[in-house]
Amino acid sequence: MKFRWTSVAWSIAYLLLLLSLSTPLLIITTLFLIIPAVVLFTTLNTKQFILHLLPVLLIVGLITPVYVLLALYFLIPALVMGRWYRKRSSALSTILAGTITILGQFLLLLVVGTALFDFSLTSYVTDTVQMVADILAELGTGNPLASEFVLTSKDVSDISFMTIQVIPITLIMSSFIMAVITHSIVRPILNSMEYAVPKLKPAREWRLSRSFIWYYLIGVIISFIFGNSDSGFMPMISANLLPLLQAVFIIQTIGFMFFIVHELKWSKVVAVVLSLLVLWIPGLWIIGVIDIAFPLREFVKKSKR
DSSP, X not given: OOOOHHHHHHHHHHHHXXXXXXXXXXXXXXXXXXXXXXXXXXXXXXXXXHHHHHHHHHHHHHHOTHHHHHHHHHHHHXXXXXXXXXXXXXXXXXXXXXXXXXXXXXXHHXXXXXXXXXXXXXXXXXXXXHHXXXXXXHHHHHOGGGGGGOOOHHHHHHHHHHHHHTHHHHHHHHHHHHHHHHHHHHHHHHHHXXXXXXXXXXXXXXXXXXXXXXXXXXXXXXXXXXXXXXXXHXXXXXXXXXHHHHHHHHXXXXXXXXXXXXXXXXXXXXXXXXXXXXXXXXXXTHHHHHXXXXXXHHHHHHHHO
């Protein structure tokens, strides 16, 4: 692709995002750190991409060298998603590729930290919870109202255990959210640059395989058998599998709401409101299970005839 000033603009944006990691905006900008690299890699050939990337890394290296490592870390999922965009792969496969790559990096980071630097995730979580408990204890000493929030040693142990148990689903959801945010922003940008890439199917067409019901039943059985255990691998599966599948069923339920609104020719605002209710009211995800198990959509279509 020919040289464009927009590519220079995206290089500058990439530089500013990397430099913003040293500001309080760190939590927000990290979510968008993949975007400039994806746009550049997708719209430029490999040589042009390297020529745009090197000055950015050089400037960052001169100011805050450690952020070069962070840039390279987030560059990997950017290259993967950019590769999928170049191939004009489906939006879903691109998001999944990005999710798997980000998740794989998280896991690799934990493995390397444990093997080379003797990092213990369990000890880190416990120490963090204990630090919070100590702060609350100090506040409770001088303030009777804050004494209710003082944590005992058992509370610290229980909170640490529960936190460690849900780390897998936290990593999965974080990876997925980063990939979705990246795709949601990158796709219209690429379209505006006359580089069309596939979009996700309309929400009303979202359908999951019936096998997810069996996965949920397996999760229920695992939870019933091992849910009360205090240690082991199976309790961790139990603590993560069911919430993860429930999140999937929430997506299915939202798809069904958009389908109903589309069939009844209502305003999309209604679909958005219903979707917010699905996210807000616990238990409504069961509609997604029913939609997978039974031909609800076919019944709705027939009832209109």
